[in-house]
Amino acid sequence: MSQSSDTAEKPLVLVADDDPDHCSLIQDFLEESGFRVVTAPDGKVALELYSKLQPDVVLLDVETPEGLDGFSVCDIIRARETVRESSIFIITESEDDESVERAYTLGATDFIVKPIALPVLAHRIRYALRTCRSLNDLRGLIRAVPDLIFIVNAEGEVEEGLSGPDATHTLQLKALTTASQVNFYPCENDDRARDCIKRALETGKPQVYEHSLEGLDIELETRFVARDKNSVLAIVRDITERKNSEEKIYNLAYYDELTELPNRQLFSQSLERTIQIAQRDDEKFAILFIDLDRFKRINDTLGHSIGDELLRQVARRLEQCTRSGDSVARLDPTDEDGGIKLARLGGDEFVIILYGIDSEDVVATIASRIISVLTPPFSCEGHQFVVTPSIGIALYPQDGQNGEQLLMNADSAMYRAKFSGRNNYKFYSETMRTKSLHRLDLENEIRKAIDDEQFELYYQPKVDAETWELVGAEALLRWFHPVRGEIGPADFIPVAEETGLIVPIGQWVLREACKQVKVWSTSPAGAVPVSVNISPHQFHADSLYEDVLGAASDADIDPRLLELEITESVLLQDLDNTLIALQRLKDAGVSLSVDDFGTGYSSLSYLKRFPIDTIKIDRSFVKDLDTDLDDAAICAAILAMSQQLGLNVVAEGVETEEQLAFLRRHGCNQIQGFLCSKPLSVENFSAMLVKIADAASDPRTEDQATA
Ligand code: C2E
Ligand code: MG
Ligand code: MG
Numbered sequence: 001m002s003q004s005s006d007t008a009e010k011p012l013v014l015v016a017d018d019d020p021d022h023c024s025l026i027q028d029f030l031e032e033s034g035f036r037v038v039t040a041p042d043g044k045v046a047l048e049l050y051s052k053l054q055p056d057v058v059l060l061d062v063e064t065p066e067g068l069d070g071f072s073v074c075d076i077i078r079a080r081e082t083v084r085e086s087s088i089f090i091i092t093e094s095e096d097d098e099s100v101e102r103a104y105t106l107g108a109t110d111f112i113v114k115p116i117a118l119p120v121l122a123h124r125i126r127y128a129l130r131t132c133r134s135l136n137d138l139r140g141l142i143r144a145v146p147d148l149i150f151i152v153n154a155e156g157e158v159e160e161g162l163s164g165p166d167a168t169h170t171l172q173l174k175a176l177t178t179a180s181q182v183n184f185y186p187c188e189n190d191d192r193a194r195d196c197i198k199r200a201l202e203t204g205k206p207q208v209y210e211h212s213l214e215g216l217d218i219e220l221e222t223r224f225v226a227r228d229k230n231s232v233l234a235i236v237r238d239i240t241e242r243k244n245s246e247e248k249i250y251n252l253a254y255y256d257e258l259t260e261l262p263n264r265q266l267f268s269q270s271l272e273r274t275i276q277i278a279q280r281d282d283e284k285f286a287i288l289f290i291d292l293d294r295f296k297r298i299n300d301t302l303g304h305s306i307g308d309e310l311l312r313q314v315a316r317r318l319e320q321c322t323r324s325g326d327s328v329a330r331l332d333p334t335d336e337d338g339g340i341k342l343a344r345l346g347g348d349e350f351v352i353i354l355y356g357i358d359s360e361d362v363v364a365t366i367a368s369r370i371i372s373v374l375t376p377p378f379s380c381e382g383h384q385f386v387v388t389p390s391i392g393i394a395l396y397p398q399d400g401q402n403g404e405q406l407l408m409n410a411d412s413a414m415y416r417a418k419f420s421g422r423n424n425y426k427f428y429s430e431t432m433r434t435k436s437l438h439r440l441d442l443e444n445e446i447r448k449a450i451d452d453e454q455f456e457l458y459y460q461p462k463v464d465a466e467t468w469e470l471v472g473a474e475a476l477l478r479w480f481h482p483v484r485g486e487i488g489p490a491d492f493i494p495v496a497e498e499t500g501l502i503v504p505i506g507q508w509v510l511r512e513a514c515k516q517v518k519v520w521s522t523s524p525a526g527a528v529p530v531s532v533n534i535s536p537h538q539f540h541a542d543s544l545y546e547d548v549l550g551a552a553s554d555a556d557i558d559p560r561l562l563e564l565e566i567t568e569s570v571l572l573q574d575l576d577n578t579l580i581a582l583q584r585l586k587d588a589g590v591s592l593s594v595d596d597f598g599t600g601y602s603s604l605s606y607l608k609r610f611p612i613d614t615i616k617i618d619r620s621f622v623k624d625l626d627t628d629l630d631d632a633a634i635c636a637a638i639l640a641m642s643q644q645l646g647l648n649v650v651a652e653g654v655e656t657e658e659q660l661a662f663l664r665r666h667g668c669n670q671i672q673g674f675l676c677s678k679p680l681s682v683e684n685f686s687a688m689l690v691k692i693a694d695a696a697s698d699p700r701t702e703d704q705a706t707a
Contacts, residue, residue, distance in 0.1 A: 011129055012036045014055040016046035016073065017091070018063070026059065026116070033122040043068025050077055054086070056132075057125050059112070061091045062099065071106055078107035085136060087128040091116070148236040151227060154201060156194045159231065193222070200224040200232050210239070219243040256344045258308055259315035267343035267351060271403040274353055278396055286363045288352040289392040289410035290318070290370065293423060295348035298385060300603050301634045309380040311348065314387065317373045318342055318350055321366065351407070360395070360427065367391050367425035385630065388423035390414050399428045442495045445481070450504055454480055457512050458679035459530070461688070462650060462672045465664055470692060472529040472563070474672065475513040476679045477505070497537050506538040507547050514555035514562065516682060521557065524697075525689035531563035531593060539570045544581065549588055559589035563614070567595050571610060579610060586611040593650070598634060604641045615642060619653030622673070626658045639666040 013035045017023040020041070027037040038053060040046035043060075044067055050058065058077065060070035068076075070090050077088060087109040092099045095113045103111045109128050112121065142149060142162055149162040196207040207224045221239045224232045254266035262270070271287075278285055292314065299307035322341040342352050352370075357363055370391060377384045392414025400406035413428040449455055459473040479487040496502040513532050521527035538544065552559045564585065571578060571594070582592055593614035594607065598621055607615070617638055624631045635651075642649045651663045654673030663671065680688065 010034060010036045011056040011125075012038065012053060013057040013059065013125065014038050014040065014046060014049055014053065015059045016040040016043065016070070017059070017061040018042060019061070022061075026118070026121075029118045030122065030125075035122075035125070043070070043073045046073050047076060050086075051080070056086060056129060058086050058088045059091060060088065063093065071102055074103070074106045074108050085132060087125070087132045089125070089128070145235075146237075150234040150236070151231050152197065152224070152234045153231045154197060156190070156197055158234070162233075193224075196222075196224050197232050200226050201229070259312055259344050261315050261319075261350075262343040264343065264345045267345065268403055270343075271353065271406070274355060275396065275401075275403060278355070283356050284358075285353060285355040285396045286357055287394045287396070287406050287410045288354065288363070288367060288370070288425075289394070289407070289414045290350040290352065290389045291392075291414050291418070292348040293388045293390055293418065294599070295387065297598060297634065298387075298630075301598075301637055302383060302630075306380045306383060310378055310385065310387065311344075313378050313380070314348075314374065315342075315344060315350070318352070318370065321369050321373050322352055351410070357395075363393055363395070363427075364425070367393060371423060371425070383630065390417040390423065391425035392417055392428065393425060394428045442492060443499050443501065446492060446496055446499075446501050446505070449479060449481070450501075450508065452482075454482065455505070455508065456480060456681070457509065457516065458681055459516070459685040460672055460679035461677045461685070462531075462670050463676050465651075465660070465668050465671050468676070470525075470528065470689075471670055472531060473685065474531045474565070474679075475509060475516075475533070477509055477533075478679075493535065497535050500537060502535045502537050503541050503543070506534065507543075507551075509533075510547055510551040511554065514551040514557050517557045517561050518555045520686070520689060521561070523686070523689055524693035526693075527558075527561055528689070529561045529563060529591070531565050531591075533565045533595065534570075536567060536570050536573070539566055539578075539581070540573070545584055545588075548585060548590060552590075560591070562589075563591035563593055565593050565595040565616065568597065568599070571606070575609075582611055593648075596652075598638065604638065604645060604647075607647070608645060612647065614648040614650060616650045616652050616672075617668075619673075622651050622653045622659055622663075623655075625662050626656070632662065635662070636666050639663075639668055643667055 013030055015023055015026050015030075015037060017026070017039070018041055023039045023041075027039055030037050035057075038049055038055065040049050046058070046060065047068070049055070050073075058074075060073050062070035074088050074090060077086065088107065090099075090103040090108045090111045091114060092103070092111055093114050100111055109132065110124065112124070150158045151160040151162065152158050190211070193209055193211070196209040199205075200207040204226050209222045209224065210219065211222070212219050217240070218238060219240045219242075221237045223235045223237075225235065227233050254263060255261065256263045274285060277283070295307070295310070298310060319342060341354075342350065344350050352366075354363055354366060371389060374387060374389050377386050379385075392410045392412065394400055394406045394410035394413060396406060399409045409428040413426045417424050417426040456478045458476045458478050460476060461470055462472045462474065463469060464471050477489050477493070479489075479492060481487050493502065496505055509532055513530050517528065517530050534544070541547075548562065548564065549559060552562055586592060591613045592611060593616055594612055595616050596618040597615040598618045604615075615638070617635060621631045621635050621638075625635060626632075639649055648669050649667075650670040650672055651659075651668050652672050654660055654663065654671045654675045656675060659673075660671065660675060677688070
């Protein structure tokens with residue numbers, strides 16, 4: 001049965017007194033004052049009632065004729081209490097010091113001297129009840145808090161432990177703390193902790209202090225809160241988990257998950273710091289920008305898991321050459337800086353900082369070492385690869401004053417390294433010097449060449465892979481310089497591309513090729529479709545469509561006899577406009593092919609988006625078809641996929657019968673290469689056409705052909 005709210009709210013007082021008159025006097029008074037009262041004639045009954053009723057207040061008369069006296073009852077009650085504390089008053093005859101001392105020692109809340117002043121008694125009981133309640137609340141709170149709580153003096157010595165039994169549950173410190181809470185907490189020997197305590201006492205503001213415990217994998221956070229003038233509460237929390245997740249978050253933000261190297265973010269920060277320190281100490285440093293040659297090819301053709309594994313292995317090898325002890329340069333700007341040496345910027349790009357270098361020779365030595373460290377073949381999932389790097393080097397301070405500039409210049413030096421044959425390194429300063437000189441006179445020469453008609457077009461036949469019949473020709477630009485002799489397109493096209501001169505050159509090529517198509521279409525051998533190379537700059541020039549169709553109509557040829565060869569890089573820029581431009585050309589009848597396929601970044605599935613007719617497998621894959629299993633696998637994969645996508649495939653640079661046999665076996669449609677013919681001058685190409693026409697009209701050769 002539940003008690004009525006009236007009685008439930010009234011505090012219960014147990015009065016133990018062997019004097020029945022005195023007892024009922026107190027009872028009557030207290031009941032009138034709003035308490036419930038039970039009485040006991042001796043200590044024994046008092047204890048029984050206490051156990052049964054759990055009163056809020058106990059009044060114990062010390063003097064009992066026999067059995068337990070008030071002190072003993074108080075002692076027993078306190079010992080039995082687990083959580084809640086009742087307020088216990090000891091009633092004494094006298095106010096002698098000894099009794100008072102004893103009462104408090106045994107845990108009495110207060111004592112009352114006879115004769116009892118009844119009106120005051122009610123107030124004292126109420127006051128004691130209030131205090132007791134607050135104390136109980138506080139104790140409950142401390143019990144509930146999972147932190148360890150100590151009272152620590154100004155010297156950092158632990159004076160008392162306040163925490164409840166649950167506090168150590170979240171800490172791995174249980175063993176230590178149960179042995180001695182005082183010993184485990186070492187703040188008296190820790191200057192940082194003592195400073196915090198001092199500040200907490202001086203300012204009155206809580207001070208937070210993080211620390212770990214020697215020999216234990218535990219991170220703690222202690223809050224020191226001033227308690228009085230000379231002591232603080234030390235609230236100790238186990239923050240190991242929080243620290244661990246903070247570390248995880250940090251790693252995610254600043255480290256590359258794949259290689260576990262610092263990422264671009266961390267690298268940029270470290271670079272800026274390195275610049276500051278180099279400035280302060282008047283030191284030099286170098287940035288090595290490393291890019292793996294043709295990594296994309298491996299990734300695209302053999303899958304990302306192999307690509308990823310390769311990058312991990314490359315990272316490990318690069319780490320080998322950046323270990324401080326192993327190096328000829330000092331790599332750490334300063335110990336306190338924790339400056340990084342090696343980072344992965346993304347994709348197949350890595351970067352290294354070499355600090356405190358005395359000469360460029362040192363940097364060159366390390367760059368060579370990086371190349372040689374990467375030279376032995378890598379083995380991933382049963383495949384063997386040779387991966388060569390191209391390294392661009394920028395030096396601080398001469399090649400850039402800030403991180404961005406340094407990185408950009410190292411990057412552009414890296415491109416130069418690639419351009420000059422891959423698997424080597426280039427200093428930014430050197431490349432820029434030679435490049436600008438070289439470019440200056442080449443630029444002037446090209447302008448002159450256009451005016452003086454030093455250019456000529458050669459034509460390389462394309463034949464059907466099975467029948468060996470002529471199916472078309474590629475127009476290839478030749479420059480016959482009056483002094484330097486013949487200059488190959490690889491030497492001047494990139495400069496023409498960079499300077500924009502490729503646009504007028506390209507216009508000339510288009511007009512010239514179209515005129516030639518017209519000439520041949522009236523020859524006995526019949527029309528020869530011609531493909532023309534269009535560079536990225538030219539493709540993105542506004543005039544392209546008019547240039548192409550204008551050249552065709554001026555020469556009075558069918559645009560269907562014209563094919564444009566573009567590179568993968570064209571397709572990767574400005575997708576929407578590229579698509580529109582290609583579709584317009586296609587609608588006008590012009591054929592489109594992707595040149596040097598496999599060297600760029602696009603995949604076959606990517607090509608599906610564009611109105612492409614043909615892809616040309618790059619010569620570099622065809623070259624080692626017989627010897628390099630990977631190249632063979634790549635060619636076979638390109639051919640298989642192209643067939644599925646309905647694309648025509650031309651293999652470039654076919655030089656041997658073995659290559660031809662392989663390409664035929666895998667269904668390659670057309671062949672271009674020295675095995676069939678080198679690029680020919682107009683004169684020689686025309687002569688060849690005459691021969692073909694003659695053979696076709698000569699019944700004897702026809703017999704031979706069918707035989
Ligand atoms: P490309 O368009 O891939 O042309 C094929 C290149 O491979 C030509 O080099 C050709 O001579 C060479 N080649 C063909 N078969 C074989 C072979 O069996 N073995 C070997 N070793 N090489 C073979 P070329 O004429 O030096 O042209 C180089 C590049 O210059 C061309 O590569 C093309 O990208 C560019 N180019 C040539 N003419 C023009 C042009 O008129 N305009 C533009 N924008 N670029 C051009
Ligand atoms: Mg081409
Ligand atoms: Mg090509």
